[in-house]
Amino acid sequence: MELFARTISASALALLCLILVFTLFSTVYGNSEGDALNALKTNLVDPNNVLQSWDATLVNPCTWFHVTCNSDNSVTRVDLGNANLSGQLVPQLGQLPNLQYLELYSNTISGTIPSELGDLANLVSLDLYFNNLSGSIPGSLGNLQKLRFLRLNNNTLSGTIPNSLTNVYSLQVLDLSYNHLTGTVPVNGSFSLFTPISFVGNYLASPPPSPPPPPSPSTPPSSS
Amino acid sequence: MPMPMPMTMPRQSSNSQDHHHHHHCNHYYHFLFIFTLLFSAVSAANIEVLTLLSWIHTSPSLSSSFSNWNSLDLNPCNWSFITCSSKGFVTEINIQSVHLAIPFPSNISFFLYLQKFIISGANLTGTIPPTLGDCTSLLVIEVSSNSLTGSIPASIGKLQNLQNLKLNSNQLTGKIPPELGNCTNLKNLFLFDNYLTGNFPVELGKLSSLEVIRIGGNKDISGSIPDELGNCQNLKVLGLADTRVSGSIPASFGRLGKLQSLSIYTAMLSGEIPPELGNCTELVDLFLYENSLSGSLPRELCQLQKLERLLVWQNNLVGIIPEEIGNCKSLRIIDLSLNSFSGSIPRSCGNLSQLEELMLSSNNISGSIPSDLSNATNLMQLQLDTNQISGPIPQEIGLLTQLTIFFAWQNKLEGSIPSALSGCISLQAVDLSHNSLTGSLPPGLFQLQNLTKLLLISNGISGPIPPEVGNCKSLVRLRLANNRIRGQIPKEFGDLTSLNFLDLSGNCLTGPVPDEIGNCTGLQMLNLSNNTLGGNLPSSLSSMSRLEVLDMSTNRLGGSIPGSFGKLTSINRLILGGNMLSESIPPLLGQCSSLQLLDLSSNSLSGSIPYELFNIEGLDIALNLSLNELTGAIPPQISGLSKLSILDLSHNKLEGDLMPLSSLENLVSLNISFNNFTGYLPDNKFFRQLSATDLEGNQGLCSQGRNSCFSNIPRTPNNLKHSRRLRLAIALLGAVTLAMAILGAVAVFRAQKIIKDDNDSEIGGGHSYSWQFTPFQKLNFSVEQVLKCLVETNVIGKGCSGIVYRAELENGEIIAVKKLWPTTAAECNCHNNRVGVNRGFRDSFSTEVSTLGSIRHKNIVRFLGCCWNQNTRLLMYDYMPNGSLSKYGYMMKITEKSDVYSYGIVVLEVLTGKQPIDPTIPDGLHIVDWVRRKRYGAEVLDPSLRTRPEFETEEMMQTFGVALLCVNPSPDDRPTMKDVAAMLKEIRHQREESAKVDMLLKETLKNNEQQSYNGGPSATVQQIYSRSNNSSFSASSLLYSSSSNPRTTLK
DSSP, rough: OOOHHHHHHHHHHHHHHHHHHHHHHHHHHHHHHHHHHHHHHHHOTTTTOOOTOOOTSSSSSGGGGTEEOOTTTTTEEEEOOOOOOOEOOOGGGGTTTTEEEEEOOEEEEEOOGGGGGGGGGGGOOOOOOSEEEEEEGGGGGGGGTTTOOEEEOSOOOOEEEOOGGOOOTTTOOOOSSSSEEEEEOOSSSGGGGGGGGGGOOSSOOSSSOOOOOOOOOOOOOOOO | OOOOOOOOOOOOOOOOOOOOOOOOHHHHHHHHHHHHHHHHSHHHHHHHHHHHHHHTTTOOOOOGGTOOOOOSSSHHHHHHHEEEEEOOEEEEEEEEEEEOBBOOOOOOTGGGOOEEEEEEEEEBBBEEEEEGOOOTTTTEEOOOOOOOOOOOOOGGOOOTTOOOOEEOOOOOOOOGGGGGGGGTOOOOOOOOOOOEEEOOOGGGGTTTTTOOOEESSSSSSEOOOOOGGGGOTTTEEEESSSSSSEEOGGGGGOOOOOOOEEOOSEEESBBBGGGGGGTTTTOOOOEESSOOBBBBBOOGGGOTTOOOOOOOOOOBSSSSGGGGGGGOOOOOOOEOSSOBBBSSSOGGGGGGGGGGEEEESSSOSSSOGGGGGGOOOOOOOOEEOOSOOEEEEEEGGGGGGTEEEEEEOSSEEEEEGGGGGGGGGGEEEOOOOOOOOOOOOOOOGGGOOTOOOEEOOOOOOEEEOOOOGOOHHHHHHSEOOOOOEEEOGGGGGGGGGOOEEOOSSSSSSSSSSOOGGGGTOOEEEEOOOOOOOBSOOOGGGGGGGGEEEEEOSSSSSSOOOOOOGGGGGOEEEEEOOSOOOOEEEEEEGGGGGOOOOEEEEEEEEBBOGGGGGGGTTOOSSEEEOOSSSOEEOOGGGGGTTTTTEEEOOOOOOOOOGGGGGGOTTOOOEEEEEEEEEEEEEEHHHHHOOOOGGGGGOOOOOOOOGGGGEESSOOOOOOOHHHHHHHHHHHHHHHHTTTOOGSSSSSOOOOOOOOOOOOSHHHHHTTTTOOOEEEEEOOOOOOOHHHTTSSSSSGGEOOSEEEEEEEEEEEEEOOEEEEEEOOOOGOOOOOOOTHHHHHHHHHHHHHHHHHHHHOOOOOOOOOEHHHHHHHEEEEEEEEEEOOOOOOHHHHTTTTOHHHHHHHHHHHHHHHHHHHSSOOOTTTOOHHHHHHHTTTTTOOOSSSSSHHOOHHHHHHHHHHHHHHHHHTTTTSGGSOOOHHHHHHHHHHHHHHHHHHHHHHHHHHHHHHHTSOOOOOTTTTHHHHHHHHHHHHHHHOOHHHHSSSSSSGSSSSS
């Protein structure tokens, strides 16, 4: 009987601990997502007040405009394309564990792409195209195993295309065009799908030589 | 105006004799040497003049306050910022908040009698010279808020008289020199906000005179706080915040009887708060937040009669809040948030008559809110959220007339919201969400004239919203969601013009949505979902031009969706699902250009889907039109929604095929089930991965044996027209570019061979189908040879539309064969209109083939031919060795706009006489990039074309313009072939016009020989020009809009 009671109380205690841990976790969780986005807000210049509703004192960022949450009040989308934003991205963006869409295209955001974006295990779409981003493409983006759309085109990204990206087999759309990328274009893995259109307008090494061209006709004499 | 003397430091070694009094500093001699040469009368004071002038002279923009620094003065004693001793020596340099932007004076040791050296907020740069330690008279060194770099010289330890050392707010690096422990008279040590590293030096504990130590804001200072610091009996302030100091707070601090401020927040402290701190009877500020302190809050702290601010939030503190806390009579701010305190709120808090802020959020505090708290009448902020607090909110809380913020959300509060709360006349924000509050909303609450936020989400509040709500004009954010509020939405809401965020969702509200809500022009978010609201959607809502989110879902709203909603230009999410809305979707909704999510599901909407919706380029989150009565086909314009993630059209009566969906490349979720869709599925990865449940319930849709239901190249019905346009355009180009034979029609030799296939089960699919073979080149191999090579080991790539094999033929030739994914019409037994669809499919296949066959150019892999039977279609290309797979990939993604791109490339090749990747193009550039880099100058033209008559080269340049439009990097920005044809036609048209003009001109000139045309062409001619220019649209108007048209120059 005593043993039974002890078992009951032990399991009750365990349950209590579990609930406690969960409650603590979920509380911190909600705040940390808001904090992460607020860090982004403070690093961005927002002439159109698009981020006006981003009130850091709220329990979670789920009522902020341009932010979408799932039913657990965790952020799944950040939609700030064409928002006339400038300033920089922040490493804290990596602290949004359920983020699926990070849409910051067609702004004038500068600085580098934080390597912490590679922590966004659920990211489906990363659209940073048409900005002023510089620096290299973080190799950590190769960790994004759910990424389907990666568009970084029309920035001033430099360095080589990280080989790790070829491991992202979910990748459907890739656009790295019109940057300052150098080196060669990987052709293996997920990259076997992509066409030169994804890479044009860079300083990438020319694709392997096509069959030798027919002997070029000698320039005809100018017509008189 | 005296000019600062231009002065350069001599570099040669000094051999001058030392006939002056001795000095420690070597620089001195250098300087003195020059000085001796320049001046006959030598005095120490003049050295000071010279030193100061030569230092200040380097400033790029000197403030006028230095104008009395005259080089002819015998001493600097009358200069601004300078104080001298009675004997005429500088004792004080004091320059504050004057922009200098010059280095730290390097010859500071010349000032033998200097006692106070203060240069702060002056953007002083460079390092602090070690010679500073030679100025032994110094009492004060204050060079804070500059841009100094380097380390703190250990020689400062020599300054026995030094009392104030203020080096804060610079960029100093390195360790804090332990030698500072020798400055026995040091009282104030300010080193904060630098980049100093290392430990807190134990030696500082020797400094019994020390009163203020401020080292915070050096993020890399680590290690523990030395016990010896407890010996600094005179210490009043210790600041180590925002560092990485770790370990526990020394118990020896209890000996610091004069300590007023202990500020070690945002650090890495652990262990317990020493009870000995209770002996620091002078303590006013105890800032220990954001550490890892554990244990409980020592009762001994409650002896601190002068303690005003107790900030220990975000630690791991446990236990109860001592009841004795009420003894700390001076307490103004208590912040214990984000710990694990338990027990109840001490009643004695009510004794704290000075208390302004009581912050206990995020703990495990239980019990009820003590009514005694109402005695703390200075209370401005009461934050109790995220605890286990139960019981009712005491009526007495209404006595807190200073209270501005009252947060108690996420607790277990019961009972009703006390009407007495209206007595808290200063209230600005109230959040009591997520409790078990019942009863109705006290109308008095809305008399609070400063209330901006009222949040009562998820309680059991019942009764109606009192009409008094309209009195609370300050309201910005009102959220009453998830309660049991009944009755109608009072029309008085219309008076709340500051309202920004209104959430009444999840209640039992009835009746219509009052028109007056439209007066809330500041509203950005309106959520009335999950109620039982009836009536129509008021069109007055459309006047809320700032509205970003409108959620009216799950109500009983009827009538139609007002077309005026198209005026909601800020709207981001429009959610009207789960109502009884009828009639058709207003096309004007297409004007909601900011829309990212549109949910009209579960209504009774009829008619077809207006294509105008697809003008909303940013519609990227979701479009849900499911569970309606929509009819008609999916408009092809849906391809405009290239960013859309989720599309749900299920449970409607939609018909036609699904080909318009093929270009929605961002789709992640699609449901078109239970409609009347027919035909094949677009053949792409997304559709191949789609689950059957997303497609079910469409009787005419090919779904059995899904593998065979994929149509390879999805084409819209105007496909045939498109290819005609392409041919037309090619023909036009030929005319314009004067017989560029490369584009001459390729004679298609159709040799239809019939080949038995009974050995390759993979290709034959178990059946024997005959093969048709269309070579586009002269080929020396048979289909049979090709088929033999289509084995797994030869696979060199897989793409969206097929597999690419490397095929080595019997004659040694190597080709690449793309096998398109199988589409067997024969297997599609379910299909009613088999023949028609089959023909459509055949047509698109043929179109692709004929297009590719007629464009034989280097930028595309050479297309050799194709062969097919009922199961399989093979395309054959030149084999490109390693690394060229992407080019095959390119072949797999031919769309209308990539045709346009290819066409542009062809034109560029023709006009430049170069290949896309040409050895004569420098830097290995692609032809497109090269032409762009050349800024469209005439030198890009093939040299053999440059000699053509001017009007022809001009036409060629205009054609260039067209080509460049075609190769725009963004497919969306490329013209259609129709546009291209029109533009090319226009170029020719212009020429014809100009020929006419030329003729007319000649006539005019002949008739008016006597007329000088220096003043410009005659009116007639001008008229003709203006007419011809106005009527023309050409590429040149895009490219050369600013340049003069050569033809307007009279020849």
